[in-house]
Amino acid sequence: MTRFWTRDFLIALGLCVLLLAAPLVTRNESVFFLLSLIVIWSIFALAFDFCFGRGGILSFGHAAFFALGAYGYTWATMDLGLGFGAGLAMAILCGAVFAVIVGLVGQRVTGLYFALLTLMLAQLLAIIMVTRLRRFTGGDDGIAGVPRPMFGGIDFFETVNFFWLIAAILLAVVVTMHVLNRSPLGQAIAGLKQNEERARQIGFNTARLRLAVLSISGAYSGLAGALLGALLMYVSPQLLSWKVSGDVLIMALLGGTGTLAGPILGVTLFELLKEVLSSYTEYWYGILGITFILCTIFLPKGVVSLLLGRDKSR
Amino acid sequence: MAIIVVGLSIGMLIFLLAAGLTLIFGMLQVINFAHGALYMLGAYLAYSVAMLTGSFWLTLVIVPLMLLVLGLVIERVTLRPIYDADHVYQVLITFGVVLVIDEVVRFFWGLSGRQFSPAAFLVGSIDIFGTEVSRYRVFVIVVGAIVMTALLLGIEKSRIGLTVKACSVNPDMAAALGIRVERVRMMVFAAGAGLAGFAGAIAGPMLPIQLQMGNAILLDCFTVIIIGGLGNIRGAIVAAFVVGMSRAVGQQWAAEWVDVFTYSLLVLVLLLKPEGLFSKKERTA
Amino acid sequence: MSFSISRLARQALLAAGLVGACTAAHAQDTFRIAGLVPLSGAFGILGENMRRGATIAIEERGGEVLGVPIEVVWDDTETSTQVAIQKATKAMARGVDMIFGEASSTTTLAIMKLAEQRKVPHIVTLSADDRITGADKSRYTFRTSNNVAMEVAALLAFAKNQNLEKMYIVMADYSVGRDLAKILETELPKNGIEVVGTEFVPIGTSDYAIILNKALESGADGLSLVVVGADVATSLKQGADVGLGEKMTVMGLMLMDETQGMVVGERGSVGINSTLRYHHTQDSDRNRDFVAAFVEKYGELPNQYAGEAYDGMSWWLDTVDATGVFDKEAWIDAFEGSVRDSSVEGLKVMRACDHQAEQVALFGTAVPDPSGELPIVMEIAESFEAEELFAPCE
């Protein structure tokens, strides 16, 4: 805690730099596409882990924040005709606002029950968005033609350029999160996770702290959702599926929670594994499952523990 | 009348699954996401057993036993090594088990769905008070009721039930009393898997046997165990009927609103009585 | 720490290099096809058969077109539009010469937007949504199979020929379903059939017993059952319990075929009427050859998904081959207005105005399999000519 340049932070930065440097090695578009997915899901996994690994709040419904971010961006850019920056702002707002709503609704509920509540709220939102709000969500069909950014005369339809942009955003996310974790608020959140009762007793308004955790996590999730919408140029309520919430949980835990490098590593491993396995075997799904089981048993602190050693907080 | 029979049969099927899920939660404090996959595997195995032996009744005996054994293996290989870790990791590992079971089913049975018929006298419909209802659904209700009674008696009256209760309420104390808690956990998980297999075999003639059947019913089971209270078997019984009947009644009058209604109810329960509608004990862990 | 990072980096670069090497190797010396079909999830069985049908089409021409080998990469879209879009974007980044797929209309609609942007020819052999060749039509997308409009026309004609009086409609609750219900509700009365009730059911409903019971008790003699995905099997299987097929004339779009019969079983299937995109008994030389090749390779008869996939793929490849040039725009120009008199289903014409194939529509009825191998086989009950089904191009 004393040093600013913790090993975890350095590794996370290193991963970002590695990603940013990828275009120097290859010019292959499909590689960038894969890397773009890794970048976006890394932001999402970091957002999820801010909630779970930092704030100690388990959620099975993070897909809702992610999807609302994607839709917020879509509405801002397609319906309101706003630019990329305003679109991202809208996405962040949508994610954060819904997270606050979830937090307010679930004020009296904690632990596993809160996790189940988030799952059910996300399901409820999914059903309403598919069946009752077709006009705004495109129903099962979703909305195609979500724009990518346009500024500085750069063609962001070139996957490389878009990749550079989102990799820079990932870098910004990593840095801001690190700063946030070391800030008074970050310390208060750490206190909330380690001992909520005591945090309340020494004078923290833990209810409000939980809302802060959720809204920050929701905001980052919304940002990630918007970037995915822009990458695919498509959004649909399938983003709300509980599988999305499950995926991000798996990725974050696989990599190692409560760290910055862990979620990024988890996402990278997950996506690369999927990519490599599915090109070699039809049964990649099952092999992925076995890999998870083995990792959970033998690397309970995540892949990142291999790099951080036993003393992971330093 | 048809509504009642349909509602009860849905409720019974969900109960068979939710009972295992809630028992496992009570004992292991783990939400077993693989429960739906076990149920699906049970249905496919039932198909194969029915094809091989030609007997519907044999499937109802053999399949639960097979799943029971599989449950023992799964518990021993995946959950036991990480008992002491955070429960989230145990949930995560059940996700992994889902992927593996899905793959196994795809490997052995392929992508196409299957079906098999129940014993001949269960085919078709019978007339009850002037309405025609499916014989098989009546059978499901009867069998479900028998299993339900047996479970209740087993848990609340028998020695085994007491042991299980002791272990789930206070494992350390139980261990101090000489109960082998690890073994009890394993047995409970296996029993839950066996029940899931039984549910799969029962569902075979009534619902299409296909790869995604487990996912579809799992959310219903979550609904039931949340409304009934996690770990509460009596609550699960009542909640299964509430869900089953509300499905049936809902479809009769407003099919489009059934899902919205169900999830709203769930959210309300989680907010107002997170320990479940039918649990007395205050629990907000 | 630094050791592990460098190892990771090396692996990442290796992975990147592998893909890079593959794409760099062939510029125009292969014809690259991206097969985007669901191989897992609810539509996995559809995608698997589409893959088989298309594979026969490629193999029967020796795996070559325009004198270069065909390279197909099949990507599992996992029955999810989201995944499909990811795979499609990746495929286009790889640089492919054509896209084949998908099964679900929603996904196809999303993919065709991408294909249009990247100017890649896109062949659809299953998705039936009218928008694909209607409101959302694009220069790069062609449909060689049925659309919903013609299937509905066939359904209406079939209902009329059955001399039904009262119809009950059970409809999947999604946007296409809502539109369809409106069409049926206005068109059926014009044929002298009264609509006595319409029920919208959420996709993925696990129990249809109550809804089917309502239909039975409505006094209708006909039931239009339009459901999708796993719901088809669910509803029919549960209908079997109450003898649905015996008490009402049940008809629907893509409701029953031999594959579906295996899931539903004989009892729930016999007597169910459904549109058929293709049937292996169709009488044409090409069909006989195709069926023979298919049976030899896969050991079973081709179903409608396989048949339509074969038909679209072989038609397209023949057209491409005939142009003699490696030019996507030229292929598209050639395919517009192309006449296929030797398709497995007889004459097909690719309309230049909307890229929809004009063709026959079939209506089949499930009957017990005389050989006893399958629960049921489909018997073609009626066949409607293209002129009855299509309005001429404007």
Add this chain to the structure above:
Amino acid sequence: MTTSTAISCAGVSVFFDDFRALNKVSIDVKAGQVVALIGPNGAGKTTLLNALSGRLPQTTGRIMLGGTDISRVPVHRRAAMGLGRSFQIINIFPEMTVRENLRLGAQPHKFRFQPFWRDVSGWRDLDEKACAVAEEVELTDVLDTPAAMLSHGRQRAVELGLSLMSDPSVLLLDEPLAGVGQAEIDQTVALIERVRHGRTVLLVEHNMDVVMNISDEIIVMINGEILMRGTAAEVQADPRVREAYLGSGDRDA
């Protein structure tokens, strides 16, 4: 020594369903005093502390801190108003160092409005405050050790230090000697003697020697009610107290 009341409650009851854990209890503690709550298990001592600190809502009754009614004030606000407490079971932030623990304890009070990008480790006055308290509770030598690695007695000191960081005028201590080894008891008692200066202390404790030594007054509770109140000598002499400890210790909440 002033004679004003530091903390008091009137007619406070806490019911769990039909079980009355506290039944119309009224007490008042004068500023600067050390008052001990004793009684058999289940007498309602911890419940009373919980009601006073706001951890449990009281069913009936009123709680006053100084001259202010705090009956409906949430826990965290009571802490800000000068009410500190420690817990029977060690209740600290185990993964943090002692320094981080203490810093966190001061954060919600004097140092509330700080920009979010401010790095906690570069925060001088917060650090000084933490060091000052660490000195008071004799933890200076282990400032940068993770709290979980300390001995039980020293974790008690962290616990106490945490309660002091908000500069409380009233301290509620719940069994500060629970689990502390024989060797460390004197040390901990000395600590309590030190921190009581300038503060009011209400303490629950089972170690009678300690209670008799450090408290100005003793309140004996049984079955959710107050049995008697008096000096150490008065309590020791009262036959009812003896009977309460020997006779009716069967009630277990």
